[in-house]
Amino acid sequence: MAISNSDVMLAGLTREQLLGLHATMLLIRRFEEKAGEEYTLGKIGGFLHLYVGQEAVATGAITPLRPDDYVISSYREHGHAIVKGADPNAVMAELFGRATGVSKGKGGSMHIFDDKHHFHGGYAIVGAQMPIACGYGLAQRFAGQGNITMTFFGDGAVDEGAFHEAMNLAELWSLPVVFICENNLYSMGNALAKAWSVSSLEPRAAAYGMAYERVDGMDVLAVRETAQRAIDRARRESKPTLIEAMTYRFRGHSMADPAAYRPKDEVERWRSTRDPIMLFEQQLRDLGIDQATLSAADDRATQAAEAAAAFADNSPFPDLSALTEDVMIDPTGAIAWRRPRK
Amino acid sequence: MRTITYREALREAMREEMLRDERVIVIGEDIDGYGGTYAVTKGLAEEFGRERVRDTPLAEEVIVGTAVGAAMAGMRPVAELMTMNFALLASDQIVNTAAKVRYMFGGQTHVPLVIRMPAGGGAQRGAQHSQTLESWFAHVPGLKVVMPATPYDAKGMLKAAIRDADPVLLIEHELLYGIKGEVPDEGVEYTVPLDRGEIKREGRDVSLITFSRGVHLSLQAAEELAKEGIEAEVVDMRSIRPVDLDLALDSVKKTNRAVVVEEGWKYFGTGQGFAALIYEYGFDDLDAPIGHVTGVDVPAPYAKNLEKAAFPVRNDIIDAVKRIVPQRAVR
Numbered sequence: 001m002a003i004s005n006s007d008v009m010l011a012g013l014t015r016e017q018l019l020g021l022h023a024t025m026l027l028i029r030r031f032e033e034k035a036g037e038e039y040t041l042g043k044i045g046g047f048l049h050l051y052v053g054q055e056a057v058a059t060g061a062i063t064p065l066r067p068d069d070y071v072i073s074s075y076r077e078h079g080h081a082i083v084k085g086a087d088p089n090a091v092m093a094e095l096f097g098r099a100t101g102v103s104k105g106k107g108g109s110m111h112i113f114d115d116k117h118h119f120h121g122g123y124a125i126v127g128a129q130m131p132i133a134c135g136y137g138l139a140q141r142f143a144g145q146g147n148i149t150m151t152f153f154g155d156g157a158v159d160e161g162a163f164h165e166a167m168n169l170a171e172l173w174s175l176p177v178v179f180i181c182e183n184n185l186y187s188m189g190n191a192l193a194k195a196w197s198v199s200s201l202e203p204r205a206a207a208y209g210m211a212y213e214r215v216d217g218m219d220v221l222a223v224r225e226t227a228q229r230a231i232d233r234a235r236r237e238s239k240p241t242l243i244e245a246m247t248y249r250f251r252g253h254s255m256a257d258p259a260a261y262r263p264k265d266e267v268e269r270w271r272s273t274r275d276p277i278m279l280f281e282q283q284l285r286d287l288g289i290d291q292a293t294l295s296a297a298d299d300r301a302t303q304a305a306e307a308a309a310a311f312a313d314n315s316p317f318p319d320l321s322a323l324t325e326d327v328m329i330d331p332t333g334a335i336a337w338r339r340p341r342k
Numbered sequence: 343m344r345t346i347t348y349r350e351a352l353r354e355a356m357r358e359e360m361l362r363d364e365r366v367i368v369i370g371e372d373i374d375g376y377g378g379t380y381a382v383t384k385g386l387a388e389e390f391g392r393e394r395v396r397d398t399p400l401a402e403e404v405i406v407g408t409a410v411g412a413a414m415a416g417m418r419p420v421a422e423l424m425t426m427n428f429a430l431l432a433s434d435q436i437v438n439t440a441a442k443v444r445y446m447f448g449g450q451t452h453v454p455l456v457i458r459m460p461a462g463g464g465a466q467r468g469a470q471h472s473q474t475l476e477s478w479f480a481h482v483p484g485l486k487v488v489m490p491a492t493p494y495d496a497k498g499m500l501k502a503a504i505r506d507a508d509p510v511l512l513i514e515h516e517l518l519y520g521i522k523g524e525v526p527d528e529g530v531e532y533t534v535p536l537d538r539g540e541i542k543r544e545g546r547d548v549s550l551i552t553f554s555r556g557v558h559l560s561l562q563a564a565e566e567l568a569k570e571g572i573e574a575e576v577v578d579m580r581s582i583r584p585v586d587l588d589l590a591l592d593s594v595k596k597t598n599r600a601v602v603v604e605e606g607w608k609y610f611g612t613g614q615g616f617a618a619l620i621y622e623y624g625f626d627d628l629d630a631p632i633g634h635v636t637g638v639d640v641p642a643p644y645a646k647n648l649e650k651a652a653f654p655v656r657n658d659i660i661d662a663v664k665r666i667v668p669q670r671a672v673r
């Protein structure tokens with residue numbers, strides 16, 4: 001039986017939508033691998049935190065959003081930005097510190113921002129994005145356009161005071177914010193059991209009376225369904241939700257981290273049995289989608305990553321005049337004691 | 343012109359801006375039922391409703407973080423921090439977020455935010471409630487920091503701050519809320535720029551470079567000094583960042599002598615910053631080293647007599663002036 005692209009196949013999604021999720025996860029994977037390579041070659045400096053292994057979370061959670069919804073994330077945010085619509089070329093150029101980067105080369109890997117697609121930032125102070133997301137939610141309540149804010153953070157971030165202050169306020173003020181903790185079991189080298197006095201976020205959500213759902217973060221369809229419920233709650237009832245997505249990062253914390261603190265067999269087990277792309281491809285094959293289709297998608301992702309790196313490498317560095325631009329709207333703000341005065 | 347208090351001037355500024363622009367909201371601890379710790383926000387919730395005037399939990403980081411996010415998303419929030427001492431709990435959002443996002447995101451966003459807070463000592467509030475920490479924040483590119491000394495400036499600068507597209511810290515003084523001064527009638531439009539100081543008293547012999555409550559102490563000192571034939575110019579720097587350096591330099595060019603007056607600590611403080619810039623750009627105009635009147639380099643004590651000794655008084659300024667101004671019977 002021939003399957004048309006528009007027939008619903010699984011989880012309420014059409015073949016085209018399912019293949020879209022697959023392509024998105026692959027794009028992130030190949031993009032991140034390419035970035036890792038370029039870092040080793042010295043093309044990318046500073047910190048580089050890869051999202052390899054966690055692709056199903058961003059893909060599942062962000063694809064159901066509207067274009068006018070905001071996404072705010074941490075420093076491990078290339079994937080979130082790309083799913084929200086950021087051009088991989090401009091994201092890669094940002095990693096390279098080039099003028100064509102999404103943040104004009106002035107942010108770097110940790111500070112991706114794409115206003116056009118409402119991806120509003122990678123924040124590198126752990127936990128700081130959660131209060132900021134509350135502010136977006138508050139503004140959205142006033143504007144009444146029905147758009148919402150989704151924010152991503154790690155399992156380390158929930159130990160910051162900012163998390164607790166934000167959870168309380170979001171529930172108290174009924175803010176349309178979806179909080180997604182990507183629980184990858186480690187904050188840098190610190191294993192969860194050494195950091196949390198509880199073993200899940202459920203009691204923490206309960207402490208603030210907030211709706212909570214835990215989901216397998218390696219299952220893109222499960223993430224999508226869970227996120228959809230939270231998005232609906234935010235949009236229809238202006239209520240926040242805390243989602244705990246169980247996942248794993250396949251690489252070190254950053255490129256500088258060989259991750260010696262993790263048992264080799266633990267990493268191996270996750271990679272070989274819980275890879276979100278591998279798991280999804282199995283589901284797709286079970287639906288009768290052939291391997292050639294899947295492989296072709298992978299080739300396209302690899303090409304896109306290569307193209308992004310080439311674009312970045314061929315882009316100019318920012319002009320030196322950019323050094324003192326955009327400190328504030330008021331140009332005198334760049335130098336506090338500017339003389340003579342304007 | 344009528345005469346109103348500094349507190350009333352601030353309240354009027356918020357009221358007028360809330361009437362003018364519905365994006366203006368006010369959030370903070372105890373600003374509604376309590377009316378504001380120093381009664382600055384009294385009546386605003388009744389007039390504008392509790393959507394726009396919001397009591398918050400005791401959570402400074404999320405107060406400022408939410409205000410920053412709301413500003414980035416198109417609102418014009420005014421966040422009140424109960425006192426500047428508590429700004430330290432929000433300092434991450436002030437320094438790492440408000441001051442940084444425009445730059446690090448390549449100019450794609452901006453933060454039209456005002457954070458109001460009282461600072462200062464002298465009311466026996468002890469070590470943790472008496473600090474003046476503006477220099478901590480004025481150190482940071484991406485922020486504006488202003489400290490009005492009079493009701494006129496308080497109203498005009500707060501209105502300008504609310505209209506400003508960048509993050510502004512407006513630092514009030516706990517002992518100034520009750521002072522009175524002339525302010526145009528309500529509804530008579532004016533603002534005071536956020537990057538200009540003002541000469542509050544003219545003089546030819548010495549420049550008293552100061553701000554906030556220091557302006558009032560300096561005016562009192564100038565009054566006394568005048569009786570002895572020394573004419574002090576009181577230079578109200580009121581914008582701490584960006585600083586109106588030309589105003590200070592022009593004054594020093596005229597007087598050739600300067601005393602910096604502030605109540606905060608000396609080392610790495612605002613006055614040291616001013617003095618360093620005056621040395622750097624106005625060295626040739628100076629006939630004497632710059633004097634510096636500051637708080638004593640200790641945490642604020644509680645006991646009345648100790649506290650009195652810890653913060654500068656009028657006579658400290660007079661003494662500092664006399665150390666660098668040659669004594670002449672008549673000029």
Ligand SMILES: Cc1ncc(C[n+]2csc(CCOP(=O)(O)OP(=O)(O)O)c2C)c(N)n1
Binds near residue numbers: 076154155156
């Ligand atoms: C406030 C703060 N403390 C410490 C750090 C250093 N740091 C950067 S990432 C990180 C680990 C965070 O782990 P988690 O929240 O689980 O996110 P993940 O890296 O696993 O995605 C730490 C400690 C920081 N950037 N900010």
Ligand SMILES: [Mg+2]
Binds near residue numbers: 156
């Ligand atoms: Mg983690």
